[in-house]
Amino acid sequence: MKRWNGWGRTDYSYHFAESSKTFVEKIVGAGQQVPDASLETVLKKVPRSRLPENPSCTTDAEIRLRHARGQSFPDWVAMRYGTVNLFPDAVALPTSQEEIEALLSLAKQGHFNLIPYGGGTSVVGHINIEDADTPTLSVDLGNYNQLIHLDAISNTATFGAGVRGPDMEDALKTHGFRFGHYPQSHEFSTLGGWIASRSVGTQCYYYGRIEQLFLGGRLHTPQGTLEMPPFSASAAGPDLRQFVLGSEGRMGILSQATVRISPLPEFEHFYGVFYPDWESGFAALREMVQARLDVSMLRLLDRFETETTLQLSGKEKLVSLADKGLRILGMGEERCMMLFAITGTAAGAHATLRQMQHIARKHHGFVEKSMIGKMWFDSRFTTPYLRNNLWESGFALDTLESVFPWSKVAAVKDEVEAALFNGLQDENERLIVFSHLSHMYTDGASLYVTYLFRRTADADQTLERWKKLKKAASEVIVRNHGTISHQHGVGIDHRPYLPIEKGALGMEGMRNFYSTFDPTGIMNPGKLYTDGKQ
Numbered sequence: 001m002k003r004w005n006g007w008g009r010t011d012y013s014y015h016f017a018e019s020s021k022t023f024v025e026k027i028v029g030a031g032q033q034v035p036d037a038s039l040e041t042v043l044k045k046v047p048r049s050r051l052p053e054n055p056s057c058t059t060d061a062e063i064r065l066r067h068a069r070g071q072s073f074p075d076w077v078a079m080r081y082g083t084v085n086l087f088p089d090a091v092a093l094p095t096s097q098e099e100i101e102a103l104l105s106l107a108k109q110g111h112f113n114l115i116p117y118g119g120g121t122s123v124v125g126h127i128n129i130e131d132a133d134t135p136t137l138s139v140d141l142g143n144y145n146q147l148i149h150l151d152a153i154s155n156t157a158t159f160g161a162g163v164r165g166p167d168m169e170d171a172l173k174t175h176g177f178r179f180g181h182y183p184q185s186h187e188f189s190t191l192g193g194w195i196a197s198r199s200v201g202t203q204c205y206y207y208g209r210i211e212q213l214f215l216g217g218r219l220h221t222p223q224g225t226l227e228m229p230p231f232s233a234s235a236a237g238p239d240l241r242q243f244v245l246g247s248e249g250r251m252g253i254l255s256q257a258t259v260r261i262s263p264l265p266e267f268e269h270f271y272g273v274f275y276p277d278w279e280s281g282f283a284a285l286r287e288m289v290q291a292r293l294d295v296s297m298l299r300l301l302d303r304f305e306t307e308t309t310l311q312l313s314g315k316e317k318l319v320s321l322a323d324k325g326l327r328i329l330g331m332g333e334e335r336c337m338m339l340f341a342i343t344g345t346a347a348g349a350h351a352t353l354r355q356m357q358h359i360a361r362k363h364h365g366f367v368e369k370s371m372i373g374k375m376w377f378d379s380r381f382t383t384p385y386l387r388n389n390l391w392e393s394g395f396a397l398d399t400l401e402s403v404f405p406w407s408k409v410a411a412v413k414d415e416v417e418a419a420l421f422n423g424l425q426d427e428n429e430r431l432i433v434f435s436h437l438s439h440m441y442t443d444g445a446s447l448y449v450t451y452l453f454r455r456t457a458d459a460d461q462t463l464e465r466w467k468k469l470k471k472a473a474s475e476v477i478v479r480n481h482g483t484i485s486h487q488h489g490v491g492i493d494h495r496p497y498l499p500i501e502k503g504a505l506g507m508e509g510m511r512n513f514y515s516t517f518d519p520t521g522i523m524n525p526g527k528l529y530t531d532g533k534q
C-alpha cells in the first residue's frame with residue numbers, strides 16, 4: 001500500500017545505517033525527531049463535501065486526503081505535521097471516456113473545478129487546490145491503465161493515460177518491448193502525468209525525452225475532445241502535441257496516449273567511473289556528449305555527492321573497500337563519480353564502451369565495470385525512500401534543477417550552491433549541498449542540486465527555512481538565464497518565475513491558448529499561472 005504522508009510503499013523502508021546518520025549529524029548537527037500527525041487526526045480535518053452525490057465519485061475522507069497533496073516540500077510539511085487544510089470535495093476514478101466526458105460536462109454546469117490526478121508524484125504542487133472557494137473534483141486516472149493497442153511493426157503502443165511505469169513495462173515486456181522512460185518516481189508516476197509535466201527519464205539518451213516519445217492521444221477538454229493523430233512527424237503548422245506536453249492539467253484530461261516503444265535491448269550494462277577531481281570529470285563528460293557517444297544514461301556527481309552517495313548507500317563494507325582501492329589509484333578527497341549505461345546491440349555496446357573508456361582514461365578516469373553501476377541500478381527507485389528516514393531523524397531534504405550551456409554550468413553550480421549554503425546563516429544552520437549533472441545535450445547540461453537542512457518542531461518555521469532556500473536558489477537560476485525547471489515542471493512552486501522565462505506576451509499567449517479549451521477556467525486553476533479567482 002502507498003504511504004499517505006511520505007514517499008513510497010508502506011512495506012519497504014531504506015536501510016539507513018547508524019554511520020549514515022552520524023555522517024549527516026557531523027555536518028548539520030543533530031536532528032530533532034518530531035512525531036508525525038496521525039492519520040486519524042488529519043482525517044478529522046476533512047470537511048463535508050460540497051459536491052452532489054455521483055456514482056462515479058467517492059467522498060470517502062481518506063481517499064480525499066490521499067489526493068490532496070503530492071510530494072513537494074510544502075506537501076511533505078502539510079502531510080507530516082498535519083497542517084493540510086484543503087481537500088478535494090470528491091475523487092472520481094473513471095473507467096471509460098464517456099465517464100470522463102460526463103464529469104467534464106457536470107463540472108461546466110455545476111461550476112466546480114477538476115484536477116487530473118496521475119500518480120500524485122508531483123514535486124512542485126501540481127495537484128494542490130488553489131481555489132478554496134470553488135468545489136474541486138480530483139479525477140484519478142488510475143483505472144484507466146490498460147494497453148489498448150500495440151503495433152509491433154511500427155514500434156508504437158497506445159495506453160490508458162493512468163498506467164504507472166512498472167505496469168506499462170510489464171505489459172510491453174510480454175510482447176518483447178520496452179518504453180524506457182525511467183524517472184526516479186517510476187514506481188508511482190503515470191504516462192499522463194509524464195506528458196502533462198514534461199518529465200524526463202534517466203535513460204533518455206537512448207529512449208528519448210517524453211516529448212520525443214509522445215506521438216498522439218485523446219484529450220477531453222471542457223470545449224470538446226481533441227484527437228491528436230500519432231504522426232511520426234508533421235510540417236502541417238504548429239504541433240498541437242507540444243501544447244499538451246507541459247499543460248499541467250490546464251487544457252483537459254488525457255485519457256489515452258500513443259507512444260514510441262523499443263524492442264527489448266540485446267545488451268544493457270551500467271558502469272561507474274572515478275575521476276581524481278571535478279575538472280577532469282567535467283572535461284571528460286563534455287567530450288563524451290559532444291562526440292555523441294551512444295550511451296543511454298550519463299551523469300557526473302560532484303565530490304560532495306560522490307561522498308554522500310557512498311556514505312548513505314548503507315553498504316559500509318563495500319564502500320570502505322572501494323575507498324581503499326581508489327586511494328591507491330590516487331583518487332582522494334576530491335574524487336568525483338560518473339555513472340553511465342550502454343543499451344542496445346552487443347556489437348554497438350562493445351564499440352561504445354571502448355570509446356567511453358578512451359575518453360575517461362584521457363582525463364585520468366578509472367572505469368569500474370561491476371560494482372558501482374550495479375549499485376546505482378539496483379537502488380535507482382529505492383533511493384527516494386531515504387527521504388523518509390532522513391525526515392524521521394529530523395532532516396529535511398529537497399532538490400532543484402535547471403539547465404545551462406556548457407560554458408556557464410560549472411560557474412552557476414557554484415553560485416546556486418553558495419546561495420543554499422549561506423541561505424540559513426541568519427539562523428546559524430549548516431546545510432549539506434551537493435549536485436550532479438544529470439542530463440546532457442551537445443550545447444548544455446542540466447544541473448540537479450540536492451540540499452539537506454534541519455527541520456524544527458514547528459511546521460511554519462520548517463516551511464520558512466525551505467522558502468528562504470528555494471527563493472535564494474531560484475533567483476540565482478533565473479538571473480543566470482536558466483529555465484526554472486528542466487524536468488519537474490512549474491505547478492505552484494515555480495509559478496512566480498515562469499514570466500521571467502516566457503515574457504509577458506508569451507504568458508498571455510499561453511493563457512489565451514488554454515482558455516480556448518477551458519474558457520471558464522475549471523481545469524486545475526492556479527497551475528503555470530494564476531487565475532482571477534485566486
Ligand SMILES: Cc1cc2nc3c(=O)[nH]c(=O)nc-3n(C[C@H](O)[C@H](O)[C@H](O)COP(=O)(O)OP(=O)(O)OC[C@H]3O[C@@H](n4cnc5c(N)ncnc54)[C@H](O)[C@@H]3O)c2cc1C
Nearest residue numbers: 118119120121122183184185190192193199200248249254
Ligand atoms: C521521488 C521522486 C522522484 C522523481 N523523479 C523524477 C525524474 O527523474 N524525472 C522527472 O521528470 N520527474 C521526476 N519526479 C517528478 C514527478 O514524478 C513527475 O513530474 C511526474 O511526471 C508526475 O507524474 P504523475 O503521474 O505522478 O502526475 P501527478 O503528480 O499526478 O500530476 C502532475 C501533473 O500532471 C497532470 N496530469 C496527470 N495526469 C494527467 C492526465 N491524464 N491528463 C491531464 N493531466 C494530467 C496533473 O493535473 C498535474 O498537473 C520525481 C518525483 C518524486 C517524488
